[in-house]
Amino acid sequence: MMFTRVISRHPWGFFQRNILQQAHQTKRLKATGIEKPPTYDEALSILKTFMMKGPGAERTTELYDVTASKYDQYVEVVRARTHSELAKAVSAVLGNNFQAKIIDVCAGSGLSGLWIHRAGYRNIDGIDVSQGMLDVAREKGVYGDLICQRLGDLPLPFDDRTYDMASMGAAYGENHMPMEALPHIIRVVKPGGYIVNVFREEALRSSIYGEGLDPYMKQLEAEGLWKEERRELFNYLIHDVVGIVLVHKVL
Numbered sequence: 001m002m003f004t005r006v007i008s009r010h011p012w013g014f015f016q017r018n019i020l021q022q023a024h025q026t027k028r029l030k031a032t033g034i035e036k037p038p039t040y041d042e043a044l045s046i047l048k049t050f051m052m053k054g055p056g057a058e059r060t061t062e063l064y065d066v067t068a069s070k071y072d073q074y075v076e077v078v079r080a081r082t083h084s085e086l087a088k089a090v091s092a093v094l095g096n097n098f099q100a101k102i103i104d105v106c107a108g109s110g111l112s113g114l115w116i117h118r119a120g121y122r123n124i125d126g127i128d129v130s131q132g133m134l135d136v137a138r139e140k141g142v143y144g145d146l147i148c149q150r151l152g153d154l155p156l157p158f159d160d161r162t163y164d165m166a167s168m169g170a171a172y173g174e175n176h177m178p179m180e181a182l183p184h185i186i187r188v189v190k191p192g193g194y195i196v197n198v199f200r201e202e203a204l205r206s207s208i209y210g211e212g213l214d215p216y217m218k219q220l221e222a223e224g225l226w227k228e229e230r231r232e233l234f235n236y237l238i239h240d241v242v243g244i245v246l247v248h249k250v251l
């Protein structure tokens with residue numbers, strides 16, 4: 001069903017390219033001893049399920065917990081661009097300040113941290129609500145502290161002005177980080193520091209954000225908490241999903 005839907009929405013050339021990518025991917029994963037990687041459609045379907053309206057935050061956390069050991073495979077099979085775009089945006093802000101203190105918000109299985117680390121940054125902590133995902137993140141060896149906490153109304157367990165940057169990869173969307181967490185994140189970033197965010201553009205209109213994420217972010221700007229410095233769209237965050245890069249400077 002999903003397969004038919006995906007084919008019918010896309011021109012053959014596009015789909016053919018994906019088949020070739022999958023073939024290459026399967027070969028590479030087999031070489032590492034993983035017998036049966038998820039198919040493109042399976043991976044896409046699971047990644048889309050996380051952000052579908054319905055299950056709510058707690059059931060989605062359970063879903064992350066039980067699929068954590070396969071999460072990186074899903075992302076790799078669909079060639080998600082979240083992490084490369086996030087690392088590029090972080091580099092564009094931090095330049096050669098490789099010791100900058102970064103909190104990776106909604107760190108998940110650590111792919112955002114891994115790409116930021118590959119870009120040269122060495123001082124990264126992470127926070128996420130799924131212990132299963134954090135266990136996978138820990139194995140990557142790129143984080144200092146990794147904290148398990150659901151972000152929302154409660155403050156983050158860090159002092160004010162601790163970090164030079166908060167990075168956020170795919171943190172917004174249905175069942176994900178509520179917008180009320182933003183002032184708490186801003187509090188732990190130093191004035192003059194940055195919040196770099198890469199996510200699905202459609203998340204701006206997710207039902208959990210009521211009137212919308214944008215009006216709320218603009219309200220925080222009007223309150224003098226931060227200032228938007230960059231907003232850019234890109235294609236193929238995954239499959240047919242448009243991505244957005246947002247960079248805010250903390251005031």
Ligand SMILES: C[S@@+](CC[C@H](N)C(=O)[O-])C[C@H]1O[C@@H](n2cnc3c(N)ncnc32)[C@H](O)[C@@H]1O
Nearest residue numbers: 106107108111128129130150151169170176177
């Ligand atoms: C789509 S994954 C992205 C993970 C990682 N940043 C990446 O780019 O691969 C979203 C992550 O956000 C976490 N998450 C969702 N809502 C959260 C909340 N309210 N507080 C903390 N973590 C949350 C989930 O547990 C999941 O690991």
